[in-house]
Amino acid sequence: MELQEAKEKFISTWGTLGSLWGINKAMAQIHALLFISPNPLSMEDIMEALEISRGNASMNLRGLMDWGIVYKVNVPGERKEFFTSEKDVTELSRQIAKERSRRELQPTIKILKEVSSIEDDGTAATKEFIKQTKAMHDLADTADTMMNRIVSQEQNWITKTLVKFLK
Amino acid sequence: MELQEAKEKFISTWGTLGSLWGINKAMAQIHALLFISPNPLSMEDIMEALEISRGNASMNLRGLMDWGIVYKVNVPGERKEFFTSEKDVTELSRQIAKERSRRELQPTIKILKEVSSIEDDGTAATKEFIKQTKAMHDLADTADTMMNRIVSQEQNWITKTLVKFLK
DNA sequence: TTTAACTTTCAAATAATTTTGAAAGTTTAA
DNA sequence: TTAAACTTTCAAAATTATTTGAAAGTTAAA
Structure with a gap:
């Protein structure tokens, strides 16, 4: 080629x-x-x-x-x-992660928090809804935190450590 | 609401x-x-x-x-x-990560490896191409490895540790 | 200024994706 | 078996997203 x-x-x-x-x-x-x-x-x-x-x-x-x-x-x-x-792939992924968090993850987390906060009327449907949307909220929140930390400039050392550790 | x-x-x-x-x-x-x-x-x-x-x-x-x-x-x-x-969000994200790796990341990595392996003819254009696609290959490869490890069942302990560590 | 070089905007055209619904296919109860 | 209940398939229709190109806008050299 x-x-x-x-x-x-x-x-x-x-x-x-x-x-x-x-x-x-x-x-x-x-x-x-x-x-x-x-x-x-x-x-x-x-x-x-x-x-x-x-x-x-x-x-x-x-x-x-x-x-x-x-x-x-x-x-x-x-x-x-x-x-x-941007020619540096580290900076490139940092920037993409940052933007995706801002554009997609954060608005989603906000809505998940909102909908999971409805009042529990004791019915099975409501209980399941609250349980599942709360779980999703926690997941999205953790993912957002991890993503931001992993790609953040200041904490760059940890990324390298992690990558070595996981390889 | x-x-x-x-x-x-x-x-x-x-x-x-x-x-x-x-x-x-x-x-x-x-x-x-x-x-x-x-x-x-x-x-x-x-x-x-x-x-x-x-x-x-x-x-x-x-x-x-x-x-x-x-x-x-x-x-x-x-x-x-x-x-x-699937009701368990951990299992859900594991499954999604697994599928995305299989459907998207892995085929991309294969192509990046392929195109970054062209012969270096010494021109600036070729040198830049090889350098940049190699960097992208390494990034994709690392991301794939991390993603798979983080969500893998067997290594679940590490996820928990990590999440705590990063929080 | 004026004008030519260049960039942006956006309505209309084109292309890609998604959805429909009815016919064909499958399964199971009688 | 037969036939009713149910599911899948897929070509055509509807919808959504992207692209074009020409007019309007901007910038800077003369």
Whole structure:
């Protein structure tokens, strides 16, 4: 396999995989392209490489910047904007974990807490509902805590220790 | 808030959240319904509660059984089939982690290994590609190992220890 | 300023996914 | 057996998500 083929395979795999972390195909592919590119790319470059429209490129680049994993860079002497991605996989996963917690886990935890707090009227249906939603709340809360700690900057030492321990 | 409202809120939240672990709305809602129901439900019950068609119920119940988190149960004296979900959240997350690893992580790791093994021709583009896809491979591999260990039955003690440690 | 280069927005078009419902298939009671 | 009760399948319909492209908006060189 040579570079071009490998590149295409990587980008397309990353694209279909986007759903694993909740983003669409074009967005994941733009990220993949930037991730393996040795230098920043312009919107033009991205449109051409992925055969997508200008609007698509623009919107998804903004989405990636909102996720905090793609940045604008200024290339001296160039009028247009260039983009580059977070290249450090540790920082990348930290950022993704942080955003997923904020966007998905935390709102869910809030609702679980809410619904599990209904008054117990003594019926089987209510008892089961409270028991199960409480259990789910505790699970989500623990998962959120672990996720945030494991990927947090300050506690990075623990991650390394853990990884070694678990390997 | 009373039971009916709380139930609806839980089921609908779980539905939109399905994407977090890669399943569709109806599937997630069926799971939510079974998860809080004190007794097994028939396909009829599910269709009625969620206002979905027979075909939809049938296909998604099968999907949930494929994930290993919903089971058929036999209710004595009843002709039709009844369904119940995994009620233990620990077992539930273990099962989901196991399936996601098998369905998504492992195939990805395989491709990352493949594409990162292209021959280094010395160009900047190739060097960057190999470096970045290798880093991604290592990350995915570590994540897979951790995930599997953390949720594995045999090593359950470590989970508890860890959770305490990190809290 | 003016204007050309560039970026964003968003309604409409396209594509992908999900849902329906009825026919085909299966099971079990009589 | 037969037939009623029940489940599955799958093509077509409905819904949802994504993408396009051109007009509007912005920026900066001249």
